[in-house]
Amino acid sequence: MRAAWQGLASEYNPFIFLGSPTPAIAGFYPPMHLAYAVARHLLGDEYATFDVFASLHLLAGYCIAFLLARRLGVGPVLSALVSLTFVLSGPVLVMARCWHSFSPLAAFVPLFALLVDRLRTGPVTWRWAAATGGAVGLFYHSGFPQLFVLGCGMMVAHAVALA
Numbered sequence: 001m002r003a004a005w006q007g008l009a010s011e012y013n014p015f016i017f018l019g020s021p022t023p024a025i026a027g028f029y030p031p032m033h034l035a036y037a038v039a040r041h042l043l044g045d046e047y048a049t050f051d052v053f054a055s056l057h058l059l060a061g062y063c064i065a066f067l068l069a070r071r072l073g074v075g076p077v078l079s080a081l082v083s084l085t086f087v088l089s090g091p092v093l094v095m096a097r098c099w100h101s102f103s104p105l106a107a108f109v110p111l112f113a114l115l116v117d118r119l120r121t122g123p124v125t126w127r128w129a130a131a132t133g134g135a136v137g138l139f140y141h142s143g144f145p146q147l148f149v150l151g152c153g154m155m156v157a158h159a160v161a162l163a
Helices: 030-042 046-071 076-087 090-098 105-121 126-140 145-162
Strands: none
Touching: 030 046, 046 076, 046 090, 046 105, 076 090, 076 105, 090 105, 105 126, 105 145, 126 145
């Protein structure tokens, strides 16, 4: 990240690693740059980048899971409990702690569920298509193509099951 902030372009080769931006360690994923900026400029410690990265995704996952629970008709107190249970669950915390590429799952799993629920409940417009395309594209650039295939596959399976 330091090299990117100094103006050095990282290599993006679409013919290796399923075209993922792994040589740059998710250098094309905007939250990684935000995490680096917070770690370097606010905390004064570049080595805290992955901790900030995980914290940002846990916070986003909490907020999106709360919105999802509220959309499904759960009360505000139970929605907060559902969100806390999700982001503080063993799989989310352990996998994100062991490998930074798993941190985005905390935000994208409830986001994909929210998008599929919107597909189920109401008429979809170009905004839904743009939001879904943006979410899928952003998830792809988080840097781990196998998780992308599994995450999008589960979103499609969820949509098919609801249909």
